[in-house]
Amino acid sequence: MKQTLRDLAEKLGCSLLGDGSITVTSVSSLQSATSGSLVFVEDAQYLDAVLRSSAAAVIAGDFAAGHKASKPLLISPQPRLIFARAAKLLRDPDRNREIHSTAIVPASAKIGKNVDIGPRASLGERVRIGDETTIGPGSAIGNDTIIGSHCRLDANVIIYPGTTLGDRIVVQAGAVLGGEGFGYVRDSQTGHYEQFPQIGCLVIEDDVEIGANSTIDRGALDETRIRRGTKIDNLVHIGHNVQIGQDVVIAAQTGLSGSVTIEDNVIMGGQVGIADHVRVEAGAILGAQSGIPTKKIIRGKGVVFWGTPARPIREYLKELAFLSRSAKKDR
Numbered sequence: 001m002k003q004t005l006r007d008l009a010e011k012l013g014c015s016l017l018g019d020g021s022i023t024v025t026s027v028s029s030l031q032s033a034t035s036g037s038l039v040f041v042e043d044a045q046y047l048d049a050v051l052r053s054s055a056a057a058v059i060a061g062d063f064a065a066g067h068k069a070s071k072p073l074l075i076s077p078q079p080r081l082i083f084a085r086a087a088k089l090l091r092d093p094d095r096n097r098e099i100h101s102t103a104i105v106p107a108s109a110k111i112g113k114n115v116d117i118g119p120r121a122s123l124g125e126r127v128r129i130g131d132e133t134t135i136g137p138g139s140a141i142g143n144d145t146i147i148g149s150h151c152r153l154d155a156n157v158i159i160y161p162g163t164t165l166g167d168r169i170v171v172q173a174g175a176v177l178g179g180e181g182f183g184y185v186r187d188s189q190t191g192h193y194e195q196f197p198q199i200g201c202l203v204i205e206d207d208v209e210i211g212a213n214s215t216i217d218r219g220a221l222d223e224t225r226i227r228r229g230t231k232i233d234n235l236v237h238i239g240h241n242v243q244i245g246q247d248v249v250i251a252a253q254t255g256l257s258g259s260v261t262i263e264d265n266v267i268m269g270g271q272v273g274i275a276d277h278v279r280v281e282a283g284a285i286l287g288a289q290s291g292i293p294t295k296k297i298i299r300g301k302g303v304v305f306w307g308t309p310a311r312p313i314r315e316y317l318k319e320l321a322f323l324s325r326s327a328k329k330d331r
Helices: 005-012 044-051 079-090 313-329
Strands: 015-017 037-041 057-060 073-075 176-179 184-186 193-195 201-204 215-217 223-226 304-306
Touching: 005 015, 005 073, 005 079, 037 044, 037 079, 044 057, 057 079, 176 201, 201 215, 215 223, 304 313
Parallel strands: 037 057, 057 073, 176 215, 201 223
Antiparallel strands: 015 073, 184 193
16 A cells, blocks of 8 residues: 655654655565665664665664665654554555355344455354454354454454454454353362353453464453453463453463453563462563462562562572572582
């Protein structure tokens, strides 16, 4: 989708240096840049190399503001972020939006404007879908589900009944949302297990993204809630009654047990394991493969925690150093 640099600068809130009438059609890496490409640079030492590339224009940091450049520059204090936003503006619109003839859409469903529903997708009764939303092939949407506007559900997404999704949500292929949680009660006389009621709901707020084959369970009696702007990688499991704050980042293969609370702006590396009733307070950072035992509280904005049980990385590294010295002494 063609955009002039002048239009891009206005939409992105950038300063423009150079010819604003030049058009770009895509973003690219430096190596694959063409005469229609837009690239970015975050470090002043690489600016000259970027300017020698085949790209039509460059998004650069404030360091380039006084530079006499051979190419037009879009100046921003956050060039990587502006590059990401430019990519969305340059993406070709989907012009072939339709409800496929093989999709199942009951009369009770309420479908917004310009909605795309793919082959063999199935909608339950009383489903509501907002404007400009895409439902991928083979997806199954349960009864009474609400999906907001400008959402994208890829192929074979399963959404259980009563789930609510906000606006601008992305759900990649194979994800399962709103399934029954893993909660059982043991009969002390027989030793058998019986399922505790899993009759709550799942609420996912605006601008959340969920990776492929991830699963998020509904609440047992109340709700599981994922708040605005959280980003969830592939193969993540989130148990029943979990509460996740705003702008949380969760990397692949992480597992959260039931009734966990994750506050705003927490970052989790890959393969983190969190037991039930844990609270991770705002801004904490959990390194890859960290483990947190049941009912623990992790606090420390900007503090990196590592190991099992997770503790501040300085403590963890001191312990490793001590064990290493002890092992050498024993030789």
